[in-house]
Amino acid sequence: MMLQFDIDAVQTPYYVVDERLLIKNLEVLKSVMDRTGCRILLAQKAFSMFSLYPLIGKYLSGATASGLLEAKLGYEKMGKENHIFSPAYTESEFDEILQICDHILFNSFHQWAKFKAKALANGKSCGIRINPECSTQEHGIYDPCSSGSRLGVTLKNFRPDLLDGIKGLHFHTLCEQNSDALVTTLNAVEKNFGEYLYQMDWVNFGGGHHITRQDYDIETLVACINRIKQKYDVEVYLEPGEAVALNTGFLVSTVLDLVDNGIQIAIMDTSAACHMPDVLEMPYRPNIIHSGLAGEKAYTYRLGGPTCLAGDIIGDYSFHTPLKIGDKLIFCDMAHYSMVKNNTFNGMNLPSIAKINSSGQVEIVRTFGYEDFKNRLS
Numbered sequence: 001m002m003l004q005f006d007i008d009a010v011q012t013p014y015y016v017v018d019e020r021l022l023i024k025n026l027e028v029l030k031s032v033m034d035r036t037g038c039r040i041l042l043a044q045k046a047f048s049m050f051s052l053y054p055l056i057g058k059y060l061s062g063a064t065a066s067g068l069l070e071a072k073l074g075y076e077k078m079g080k081e082n083h084i085f086s087p088a089y090t091e092s093e094f095d096e097i098l099q100i101c102d103h104i105l106f107n108s109f110h111q112w113a114k115f116k117a118k119a120l121a122n123g124k125s126c127g128i129r130i131n132p133e134c135s136t137q138e139h140g141i142y143d144p145c146s147s148g149s150r151l152g153v154t155l156k157n158f159r160p161d162l163l164d165g166i167k168g169l170h171f172h173t174l175c176e177q178n179s180d181a182l183v184t185t186l187n188a189v190e191k192n193f194g195e196y197l198y199q200m201d202w203v204n205f206g207g208g209h210h211i212t213r214q215d216y217d218i219e220t221l222v223a224c225i226n227r228i229k230q231k232y233d234v235e236v237y238l239e240p241g242e243a244v245a246l247n248t249g250f251l252v253s254t255v256l257d258l259v260d261n262g263i264q265i266a267i268m269d270t271s272a273a274c275h276m277p278d279v280l281e282m283p284y285r286p287n288i289i290h291s292g293l294a295g296e297k298a299y300t301y302r303l304g305g306p307t308c309l310a311g312d313i314i315g316d317y318s319f320h321t322p323l324k325i326g327d328k329l330i331f332c333d334m335a336h337y338s339m340v341k342n343n344t345f346n347g348m349n350l351p352s353i354a355k356i357n358s359s360g361q362v363e364i365v366r367t368f369g370y371e372d373f374k375n376r377l378s
């Protein structure tokens with residue numbers, strides 16, 4: 001990959017999102033909207049770099065939130081359609097939600113009954129999250145359809161007698177998947193809940209659609225959306241998070257020290273545990289520009305973070321030339337599920353946040369320091 005920005009413009013560690021790459025993704029998503037008339041929302045839990053919300057809002061219909069605080073951010077910084085889903089709302093937060101959200105999704109008929117009067121009195125478009133009990137993936141932790149799941153109403157718990165006032169059904173069952181998994185899921189949704197779709201104004205297909213990935217089959221997605229729209233006379237929503245920011249960002253870091261303990265170890269100024277927790281949680285191995293798998297190139301290193309956690313290891317990587325203290329390494333695809341999940345364990349500072357503007361210039365958006373660490377403690 002050709003480096004398209006000046007990596008020395010900001011002190012490491014920093015996340016940098018390339019607006020040009022983000023626009024490419026947004027254009028793909030916009031083309032799906034244009035071809036189908038569907039509405040696409042940013043799922044903020046994956047990517048909340050709000051300095052880019054005005055740009056994202058030029059292409060997408062709005063944002064969705066996993067709770068009150070994200071909903072406030074979407075309201076303040078994007079100001080378009082503002083949806084919210086939560087497994088359970090509290091009385092105290094619900095009044096605030098009424099001020100800022102237009103679509104409110106409920107995870108149970110209990111919750112719906114509890115908040116129905118307030119929601120309808122305030123003119124909200126309300127929906128129920130359903131669970132089609134159709135697993136299309138292996139990763140239990142990311143599968144809302146696994147048995148015993150708390151996410152979505154199953155057919156057994158569905159209450160057709162309580163649908164009065166409900167305008168939409170929502171399902172979210174996918175994670176980094178192609179449109180074949182959507183076809184399978186829609187079949188299960190229609191089999192279990194199809195008869196209720198006729199009385200809805202909208203259906204939300206959730207997130208997990210890897211629409212901007214190179215091999216994603218967009219034609220099948222478009223056909224699915226158009227078919228559901230026509231058959232049930234509903235609006236269709238999609239709410240991808242990852243697909244918005246996929247392959248648009250990097251985490252740039254510096255080699256702080258080199259240690260030989262039977263293997264070559266490089267200690268970086270970035271931490272898997274603090275700055276890219278999905279590397280340990282998913283888990284996965286991020287790509288590094290100009291690197292290979294362990295043993296593939298001449299010099300192999302285990303890359304670790306500067307925290308006390310023994311397992312704060314990013315992975316084993318090989319390089320054509322030996323690493324030197326001060327070398328910079330660029331981790332790829334670090335825009336989504338990175339900034340939103342980072343933390344200051346060990347008193348680690350948070351990476352700065354930068355963007356590459358449309359003329360290729362690096363701009364620092366935000367730096368962090370002691371006050372940010374201190375302010376979330378007491």
Ligand SMILES: *Cc1c(COP(=O)(O)O)cnc(C)c1O
Pocket residue numbers: 043045046085172174175176206207208209239240241242243
């Ligand atoms: C996580 C989530 C999304 C976004 O998922 P991605 O995998 O980032 O596309 C959308 N909707 C709901 C309800 C979610 O929980």
